[in-house]
Amino acid sequence: MSVDSQSSSSRRRAIAQAFRLTGWISFWIQLVLGVVSAIIVLLFAVFSQRPGSPSNNPGNGLGVFLAVCGLVTLGGGIYLAFRYTRIGRQLLSSNPSNHPGKLETVQILRLGLMVNLIGMLLTLLGAQAIVGTLVARSISPQAITTQLFDPNRIISGLDMLVVQANTNTVSAHFAGLVGSIWLLNRVTR
Incomplete structure (x- = not known):
């Protein structure tokens, strides 16, 4: 075996290990954050449909639709992170x-x-x-009536959980980006 083939073999093995480790780390980070976000969004969808819930609920609009689209896209990111582990396994194969x-x-x-x-x-x-919906709800002028308390202006804990779910989803996508960029850097060196 020549020095070049040994060097190529050790480089391939190092890249394979990087793919496996980075793939698993990215997979688990994205999976955990994605599952937590999905559970929060599902809970929100269930509880926001109850009678008496505010009509200007952020769950009734485009925001939650886009958040769900982000979660669906995260499913693709999770699959690709798992695919990275399979690429690492293939690179470690003794069969070229x-x-x-x-x-x-x-x-x-x-x-x-x-x-x-x-x-x-x-x-x-x-x-x-x-967040725009929640801000609009919190600062909307309250009409001067005999009723001084408007329950539609209250921002509930469930509303804040939806914001947290979005933050988790963004963090999961960020973890996928970091893993992909790092692996791309390793492969193209």
Whole structure:
């Protein structure tokens, strides 16, 4: 075995380990944050439909739709993070025909970047809409009537949980971006 083939083999092994480790870390971070966000959004959807809930609920609009789109996109990011672990396994294979090509690997990493960037954009737009609705509710002028207390102006804990769910989803997409960028850097060196 020549020095060049040993160097190539050790480089491939290092890249394979990076793919496996980064893939698993990215997978678990995205999965945990995504599941927590999905549970919060589902709880919010259930409780916001109860009779007597405020009509200007942030869950009734575009904000939650975009947040759900961000969660769906996160599902693609989670799949791609898992795919990175499979690429690492293929690179460790003793059979060279199982090794994915550099071009194929770079394309998968670029797809991971695009999925997480689109998901982050959707989630951020959803967060802007939700927070805008909550701000409008909190600062809306209250009509002078005999009723001094307007329950529609109250921002509930559940409203804040939706904001937290969006923050979790953005964080999950960020973790996917960091993992993909780091792996892309390792492959293209």
